[in-house]
Amino acid sequence: MIAIVLIGVMVDRQTLTFRTITVAAIAVLLLAPEAVVHPSFQMSFAATLALIAGYQHGLPFTTGGAETPFAARIALWGGREIVGLTLVSLLAGTATIPYTAYHFHRMSPFGVIANLAAMPIVSAWVMPWGILGLIAMPLGLDGLCWRMMGLGIEWMTAVAVWVAALPGAVGRVAAFGPGALLVCTLGIVLLCLLRTPLRLIGALLVGVAVLMMLRTDQPDVLIAADANAAAVRGRDGRLAILHFGSDTFAPREWLSAEGDARTPKDASLRNGVGCDDAGCIAKLADGSLVAIVRRVEAFEEDCRRAALVISGREAPTDCGTLVIDRRTARASGSLALRRVEGGFEVTPARPNGYDLPWAHNPIRTPVGVPEGGGVPNPPSRDATPSMDDLEAGD
Numbered sequence: 001m002i003a004i005v006l007i008g009v010m011v012d013r014q015t016l017t018f019r020t021i022t023v024a025a026i027a028v029l030l031l032a033p034e035a036v037v038h039p040s041f042q043m044s045f046a047a048t049l050a051l052i053a054g055y056q057h058g059l060p061f062t063t064g065g066a067e068t069p070f071a072a073r074i075a076l077w078g079g080r081e082i083v084g085l086t087l088v089s090l091l092a093g094t095a096t097i098p099y100t101a102y103h104f105h106r107m108s109p110f111g112v113i114a115n116l117a118a119m120p121i122v123s124a125w126v127m128p129w130g131i132l133g134l135i136a137m138p139l140g141l142d143g144l145c146w147r148m149m150g151l152g153i154e155w156m157t158a159v160a161v162w163v164a165a166l167p168g169a170v171g172r173v174a175a176f177g178p179g180a181l182l183v184c185t186l187g188i189v190l191l192c193l194l195r196t197p198l199r200l201i202g203a204l205l206v207g208v209a210v211l212m213m214l215r216t217d218q219p220d221v222l223i224a225a226d227a228n229a230a231a232v233r234g235r236d237g238r239l240a241i242l243h244f245g246s247d248t249f250a251p252r253e254w255l256s257a258e259g260d261a262r263t264p265k266d267a268s269l270r271n272g273v274g275c276d277d278a279g280c281i282a283k284l285a286d287g288s289l290v291a292i293v294r295r296v297e298a299f300e301e302d303c304r305r306a307a308l309v310i311s312g313r314e315a316p317t318d319c320g321t322l323v324i325d326r327r328t329a330r331a332s333g334s335l336a337l338r339r340v341e342g343g344f345e346v347t348p349a350r351p352n353g354y355d356l357p358w359a360h361n362p363i364r365t366p367v368g369v370p371e372g373g374g375v376p377n378p379p380s381r382d383a384t385p386s387m388d389d390l391e392a393g394d
Contacts, residue, residue, distance in 0.1 A: 018049075089111060093112060102175075220233045227324055240282050251264040332348035
């Protein structure tokens, strides 16, 4: 963007225009077309587009003319700078909200406060000392410059910590699909590019995208790629998460995508779940049972009574219900399941036909149907917790 702006200055053309950002976007996509799906590209260009649109519309007031008293002009200049910084923060922050929510499931409602407290120090202190440090570096006199620059950076850090500690400083957003993001992106583009009342169509599209985000159907069951961690949505609408072993990556990602502030070590994650040495059982919102099997002898009973059986082991071939075992997980990767009438709608991370140089798609049978073989039928045994145990857990 800077290079294109400088070229515009050299050829005596207006620099901050929509043509500038268009050329910059085309240049980036020619060099790295995959950048279009990355949050850095999306957030940077959304913020820049909003800033240029705001710049072309202009601030709601300007500094006084020559007839205005000098003291009044000074006071107006300071107020204009504060209002300008506030508007810039609002424009850039608002334009990047959809992408922050989509990729990181978070929003920062107090970003304007942080910018107002930190940006003056950045502009008037940090950057000047950084430039002086570069100039003084060949002479070996840059040490003081970096120390003074460091004081400004410490102020920035202190502001960030203070704002992050404010109540409600982190807004959590549940995951939503790319369709809502595309509609929102189209709305932002129309809102910024059009100058006629037709730009209100962009505001309408943004509103539609927000409704799509809020109405996103969340999975009822989530299963990790090794089938050793699972999450079940209970009657209260919250996830109960079970993971065996020390790896908490999948539970952390599930909670983040859920907009849930709990951590994988939170004791409330096991509410409504009954466990013993052989495995665990949990209830879905409709009362159906989900069994997580840890020992082979638990399969026979769980295959009879559960709507879904999950296990890091290989399940027997005659299990009479939907099974996600080690073979299925290896072939399909992580899985998201939604309860539908008569069964589950399964969304695998690696669906049929998914084949990339670094992740080949193996030949496999449909999800939940094991290939030939399997363990022999174990003797009948009440291996996992009973219904009474689960009701007590509720």
